[in-house]
Amino acid sequence: MRITFIIPKADLSGGVRIVYGYAKQLRQRGHEVLVVSRPPRRATVREKVRSAWTGKPLPTDARRGPTHFDDGQVPLRLIDTHRPIRAGDVPDADVVVATWWETAHWVAAFPPSKGAQVYFIQGYEVSDHLPARTLDETWRLPMHKIVIARWLAKLAEEKFGDPDYSLVPNAIDLNAFSVPPREKNREPTVGMVYTHVAAKGCDLGIRAMEIARKTIPQLKFLCFGSRQPTDDLPLPPGSQFSLHPPHEKIKEIYSSADAWLFCSRQEGFGLPLLEALACRTPVVATPAGAAPEVLADGGGVLVRLSAEGLAGGLLSILQLDGTQWKAMSDKAHAAASRYTWDRSTTLFEAALSRAIEKSTAQWRDPLGMIVQHR
Numbered sequence: 001m002r003i004t005f006i007i008p009k010a011d012l013s014g015g016v017r018i019v020y021g022y023a024k025q026l027r028q029r030g031h032e033v034l035v036v037s038r039p040p041r042r043a044t045v046r047e048k049v050r051s052a053w054t055g056k057p058l059p060t061d062a063r064r065g066p067t068h069f070d071d072g073q074v075p076l077r078l079i080d081t082h083r084p085i086r087a088g089d090v091p092d093a094d095v096v097v098a099t100w101w102e103t104a105h106w107v108a109a110f111p112p113s114k115g116a117q118v119y120f121i122q123g124y125e126v127s128d129h130l131p132a133r134t135l136d137e138t139w140r141l142p143m144h145k146i147v148i149a150r151w152l153a154k155l156a157e158e159k160f161g162d163p164d165y166s167l168v169p170n171a172i173d174l175n176a177f178s179v180p181p182r183e184k185n186r187e188p189t190v191g192m193v194y195t196h197v198a199a200k201g202c203d204l205g206i207r208a209m210e211i212a213r214k215t216i217p218q219l220k221f222l223c224f225g226s227r228q229p230t231d232d233l234p235l236p237p238g239s240q241f242s243l244h245p246p247h248e249k250i251k252e253i254y255s256s257a258d259a260w261l262f263c264s265r266q267e268g269f270g271l272p273l274l275e276a277l278a279c280r281t282p283v284v285a286t287p288a289g290a291a292p293e294v295l296a297d298g299g300g301v302l303v304r305l306s307a308e309g310l311a312g313g314l315l316s317i318l319q320l321d322g323t324q325w326k327a328m329s330d331k332a333h334a335a336a337s338r339y340t341w342d343r344s345t346t347l348f349e350a351a352l353s354r355a356i357e358k359s360t361a362q363w364r365d366p367l368g369m370i371v372q373h374r
Contacts, residue, residue: 116359121270166351194225201263
């Protein structure tokens with residue numbers, strides 16, 4: 001197949017990492033793959049002055065930086081300026097994949113020669129800046145939908161009346177994160193990804209640690225993130241924080257903990273779930289993203305969305321004896337081992353083929369209506 005992915009920006013975000021992963025895997029299977037993106041916009045004078053004065057970085061959409069495509073294993077084409085991607089910017093193909101709500105509108109305007117249209121949906125992130133009606137418009141576009149978790153599949157069926165979607169869960173490179181069987185630490189240790197994004201619930205995780213320390217005062221706390229902790233979201237005393245750690249350090253942090261906090265209020269899938277589990281670290285998770293299905297067979301505990309619920313989950317794992325903890329640790333690794341790139345890429349290929357089948361069974365009349373062939 002000739003496959004084009006359309007992304008709004010090439011960066012190091014989790015969503016783009018998944019797109020990169022599928023593009024890489026599909027190329028290895030012999031498909032012709034291209035990723036097309038727009039460059040960051042130019043920062044305004046006011047933004048530059050504010051950044052220089054406060055020391056805070058420029059807005060993410062005006063910032064150039066490293067990307068998942070820097071290793072050269074997946075072709076990336078940047079268009080000339082920060083504008084919507086148009087049909088003339090992309091080659092003819094068998095299938096074209098929108099990966100974000102903005103890109104869905106762009107792709108919907110492409111002619112059939114650019115390929116069967118697919119909408120790869122990794123979340124439903126309603127906010128003050130992105131109202132539900134804006135997202136809902138893209139869900140109703142006549143494209144084949146690929147979703148990454150059961151809660152999104154339920155949304156497709158119940159809210160948008162679309163039972164003909166493809167469920168393709170995210171994957172993990174087990175070779176990159178997997179560690180040998182290990183024992184519980186002598187000093188109880190908890191880990192968490194630190195971020196200022198409110199939806200990720202770091203404030204709940206920090207409060208949960210404070211509650212858990214009332215029962216286990218010597219509890220250690222390990223964190224890593226892309227920004228230094230700030231006064232408005234401080235880590236508990238004695239916490240160990242790593243800024244932008246390299247991959248091997250991230251793996252070490254995961255595998256140094258006895259339990260991992262996944263505190264999200266809202267999530268598409270939640271890749272840290274798989275990363276921690278692959279490192280044999282049981283996870284305490286809120287019921288966000290793919291946590292309910294990932295933890296269905298063990299490897300952690302699902303708790304209510306509250307600091308008290310997270311603290312209770314932590315204590316239930318930390319107070320296990322060594323044999324019980326090791327059994328849960330082994331279940332954690334087994335849970336992650338189900339989410340391989342080989343399996344997910346096979347499902348993704350099938351979804352693209354399904355989109356092509358649907359596309360060949362319909363055509364657009366001059367008024368833009370969809371007419372089914374019989």
